[in-house]
Amino acid sequence: MKLFIKHHISFIVLFILVFICLGFTIEVLGGIENNFKYFVFLSFFLLFIFLAIKYFRNYRIYNAFSNKPKELKEILLHNPKSALEEAFSQNQREYFKIFNNKILELESIQKQYKMFIDQSIHQMKTPLSVISMISQKNGEDESFKKVLAQVNNLDYHLSQTLKFLRLSDIEKDIQIEKINLRALVVEVINDLKDFFILNAIYPSVNIDEDIFVFTDKKQIKNVIYQITNNGIKYGRKDSKLIFDIKSDIGNTILNITNDGIGIVSSDIDRVFDIFYTGENGRTYGESSGVGLYIVKKVLDLLSHHISIKSIPNEKTTFSIYF
Amino acid sequence: MYKIMIIEDDITIAESLSAYIEKYNYEVFIVRQLEKIMDEFNEYKPDLILLDVNLPIYDGFFWCREIRNISSLPIIFISARTGDLEQIYAMDNGADDYIVKPFVLDVVIAKINANIRRAYGDYSNLTKERILNLKDLSLYCEAFILKNRDREVRLTKKEVELLSLFIENHPKVISREELLRALWDDEMFVEENTLNVNITRIRKRLTEVDARFLIESVRGVGYRLVEVE
Numbered sequence: 191m192k193l194f195i196k197h198h199i200s201f202i203v204l205f206i207l208v209f210i211c212l213g214f215t216i217e218v219l220g221g222i223e224n225n226f227k228y229f230v231f232l233s234f235f236l237l238f239i240f241l242a243i244k245y246f247r248n249y250r251i252y253n254a255f256s257n258k259p260k261e262l263k264e265i266l267l268h269n270p271k272s273a274l275e276e277a278f279s280q281n282q283r284e285y286f287k288i289f290n291n292k293i294l295e296l297e298s299i300q301k302q303y304k305m306f307i308d309q310s311i312h313q314m315k316t317p318l319s320v321i322s323m324i325s326q327k328n329g330e331d332e333s334f335k336k337v338l339a340q341v342n343n344l345d346y347h348l349s350q351t352l353k354f355l356r357l358s359d360i361e362k363d364i365q366i367e368k369i370n371l372r373a374l375v376v377e378v379i380n381d382l383k384d385f386f387i388l389n390a391i392y393p394s395v396n397i398d399e400d401i402f403v404f405t406d407k408k409q410i411k412n413v414i415y416q417i418t419n420n421g422i423k424y425g426r427k428d429s430k431l432i433f434d435i436k437s438d439i440g441n442t443i444l445n446i447t448n449d450g451i452g453i454v455s456s457d458i459d460r461v462f463d464i465f466y467t468g469e470n471g472r473t474y475g476e477s478s479g480v481g482l483y484i485v486k487k488v489l490d491l492l493s494h495h496i497s498i499k500s501i502p503n504e505k506t507t508f509s510i511y512f
Numbered sequence: 513m514y515k516i517m518i519i520e521d522d523i524t525i526a527e528s529l530s531a532y533i534e535k536y537n538y539e540v541f542i543v544r545q546l547e548k549i550m551d552e553f554n555e556y557k558p559d560l561i562l563l564d565v566n567l568p569i570y571d572g573f574f575w576c577r578e579i580r581n582i583s584s585l586p587i588i589f590i591s592a593r594t595g596d597l598e599q600i601y602a603m604d605n606g607a608d609d610y611i612v613k614p615f616v617l618d619v620v621i622a623k624i625n626a627n628i629r630r631a632y633g634d635y636s637n638l639t640k641e642r643i644l645n646l647k648d649l650s651l652y653c654e655a656f657i658l659k660n661r662d663r664e665v666r667l668t669k670k671e672v673e674l675l676s677l678f679i680e681n682h683p684k685v686i687s688r689e690e691l692l693r694a695l696w697d698d699e700m701f702v703e704e705n706t707l708n709v710n711i712t713r714i715r716k717r718l719t720e721v722d723a724r725f726l727i728e729s730v731r732g733v734g735y736r737l738v739e740v741e
Contacts (some may be wrong), residue, residue, distance in 0.1 A: 312593060315592035315614060316522050319525055319614040320524045320528065321614075323615075323617060327528070327531075330684065341614065343612055349594070353592070374635065383693070389694070392702060395701075408596065458635060
């Protein structure tokens with residue numbers, strides 16, 4: 191009620207002005223009959239001034255209502271003039287505080303979750319090392335060989351989880367440098383040596399020594415590692431995994447081609463979606479639907495394009511455009 | 513014999529590591545009193561240290577700095593953390609190398625060997641010709657020579673790698689994977705026929721020296737060295 195009166199007090203002022211002050215003046219000047227046009231003109235003039243003042247005192251609030259907000263902080267109204275603006279601003283500030291507290295609370299919970307998962311993954315690595323070591327020592331035993339393979343699988347998924355956790359922090363520490371592509375690919379292949387041998391897949395690198403690209407070494411290594419890992423996992427026994435380069439206008443394209451089960455065309459557009467495992471995931475039951483999601487996210491951050499071409503049961507090529 | 517000290521709070525890891533390293537002619541000491549690392553260090557006087565990062569009371573970085581104050585021996589970190597930052601931090605605190613859990617035992621041995629070699633420059637102990645004997649057959653791993661009584665033949669590096677595996681593990685079957693791992697070259701990798709080609713070559717070498725051994729293939733598993741009656 192108080193605010194309503196405050197907001198409408200100017201109406202009352204206008205009415206008093208027009209009907210009493212103006213009326214009185216006109217009366218003094220010689221009666222309403224002779225000065226009717228003058229009266230109309232003056233009252234409209236006063237109305238116009240009144241609206242103009244009203245607008246200048248309140249336009250912030252109208253703007254706030256009619257513009258689509260982009261950020262939460264736009265909810266705040268700066269330098270309120272009128273009583274309504276003042277009240278509105280006060281009110282929004284309270285909302286802002288509530289939202290902010292909510293967000294901070296959620297952020298801190300999420301941070302705790304992240305820390306907890308990070309911590310427990312690292313804790314798991316110690317028992318994993320023990321199992322791995324025992325299996326390595328009993329390398330001749332068939333059962334231990336299977337245990338070791340499963341340990342490696344577990345380690346892969348744990349690393350995958352860590353990579354996913356760090357995805358939101360990548361942006362902060364991207365470092366673009368000049369990278370020798372061949373050296374990088376060779377590094378990835380050697381990291382995956384055991385996986386290559388175990389699956390009887392043979393790497394073949396057709397990349398010249400003098401090919402360089404500008405990118406973040408650590409992140410692009412993760413990307414190539416993931417694609418290579420998939421290439422081996424879904425490759426045919428005794429086949430080759432081929433790494434080669436195509437040069438487009440100003441673009442270096444790294445192609446990674448495997449000979450294997452391929453990806454059906456209905457799945458191709460969706461393989462980068464999170465948790466999407468598609469037909470191969472259903473058949474093999476081992477994919478988590480996270481690997482290629484991370485690949486795409488990282489490549490987006492580095493602004494490298496990626497494309498896939500696949501002929502089911504024949505071959506698949508992943509192309510990274512640097 | 514070089515002395516290695518293991519500082520690791522997980523006793524299973526420490527003991528398994530120790531058992532494996534001892535096979536490679538090192539003396540190993542596991543620190544049991546993790547609050548008295550410096551005392552243990554001064555008493556045992558190791559030549560190399562394997563140091564875990566997560567330790568009770570003080571972490572590995574702290575102990576590394578402490579040890580660095582009085583010694584420049586090689587220190588290898590063993591940690592579950594794969595991040596670059598941790599590795600940089602370890603190196604900044606005076607570490608010589610860094611191994612990530614879960615590790616491959618052969619990698620640990622290779623890193624220990626490399627660091628010992630670099631620190632003590634003592635090649636005599638390590639480059640002493642490794643000679644593998646099996647009945648009349650002798651394989652000179654450094655000279656790349658295979659000898660059988662008075663006959664001898666020169667081998668390639670890959671042939672030595674394979675033959676030493678066969679001789680060391682005689683008469684066990686060696687899996688294709690293991691053989692391929694031995695053949696894997698960090699620059700050229702392996703190809704489909706790398707193994708077949710090398711097996712054929714070794715068979716030829718064995719006949720060249722008139723050896724009483726031959727290589728038999730075991731379907732679906734791998735190969736083994738067998739004695740001819």
